[in-house]
Amino acid sequence: MQDLFSDLIPVLPERETLADGALLLRGQALGSEKELIASLTEITMQAPFRHMTTPGGFTMSVAMNNCGPLGWVSDRSGYRYSPVDPQTGNNWPEMPDCFLQLAQNAAAKAGYKNFVPDACLINRYEPKNKLSLHQDKDEKSPEHPIVSVSLGLPATFQFGGLKRTDPVLKYALHHGDVVVWGGPSRLYYHGITPLKEGEHPLLGRCRINLTFRKAA
Numbered sequence: 001m002q003d004l005f006s007d008l009i010p011v012l013p014e015r016e017t018l019a020d021g022a023l024l025l026r027g028q029a030l031g032s033e034k035e036l037i038a039s040l041t042e043i044t045m046q047a048p049f050r051h052m053t054t055p056g057g058f059t060m061s062v063a064m065n066n067c068g069p070l071g072w073v074s075d076r077s078g079y080r081y082s083p084v085d086p087q088t089g090n091n092w093p094e095m096p097d098c099f100l101q102l103a104q105n106a107a108a109k110a111g112y113k114n115f116v117p118d119a120c121l122i123n124r125y126e127p128k129n130k131l132s133l134h135q136d137k138d139e140k141s142p143e144h145p146i147v148s149v150s151l152g153l154p155a156t157f158q159f160g161g162l163k164r165t166d167p168v169l170k171y172a173l174h175h176g177d178v179v180v181w182g183g184p185s186r187l188y189y190h191g192i193t194p195l196k197e198g199e200h201p202l203l204g205r206c207r208i209n210l211t212f213r214k215a216a
């Protein structure tokens with residue numbers, strides 16, 4: 001029986017190069033999923049998810065919070081990194097060790113040694129939510145990579161080039177997948193297409209994305 005059906009199960013490579021400097025590590029976060037989710041619950045109790053406002057006055061559909069010394073914030077005055085959560089007036093929750101370990105191990109596998117992120121943006125997508133094509137360019141240390149961890153419902157990740165009009169490749173990201181991009185592709189346009197409806201056994205009706213950066 002096994003042989004009859006084995007052809008039908010898509011076998012995805014464990015690591016896939018997306019571009020020069022960019023690597024997809026499938027299942028990299030699975031070993032620490034329980035710890036990651038427990039830490040996430042703690043963080044969310046101190047810094048609740050919220051829908052930030054863009055400088056243009058739109059409310060973002062993706063809910064966000066942060067942990068670590070710096071957090072990414074957006075409001076009518078622009079995008080920036082702040083040590084303080086504007087909603088609570090407190091510092092952002094500490095970055096848990098299991099977050100840091102995962103980010104550093106993934107970066108090292110992609111060839112980025114000594115990655116010490118000082119910011120972890122936590123994105124929560126519900127079905128239909130998307131993140132339009134954008135560049136991550138609010139960081140002062142673009143020599144460091146971006147490490148992006150996917151948990152919960154699957155999503156389609158778009159990865160383009162240095163120009164918004166460059167062709168975009170699409171990759172399915174599943175629970176536990178980690179994407180690292182830096183060096184020549186550090187400023188590549190990327191985004192998430194509208195999330196499909198679904199229910200994840202550990203996280204329910206949502207996708208969580210952790211994005212680690214060296215912002216300062």
Ligand code: SIN
Pocket residue numbers: 123131148157190191192209211
């Ligand atoms: C981001 O670009 O900040 C997040 C990408 C993702 O959700 O995978």
Ligand code: FE2
Pocket residue numbers: 134135136190
């Ligand atoms: Fe981004």
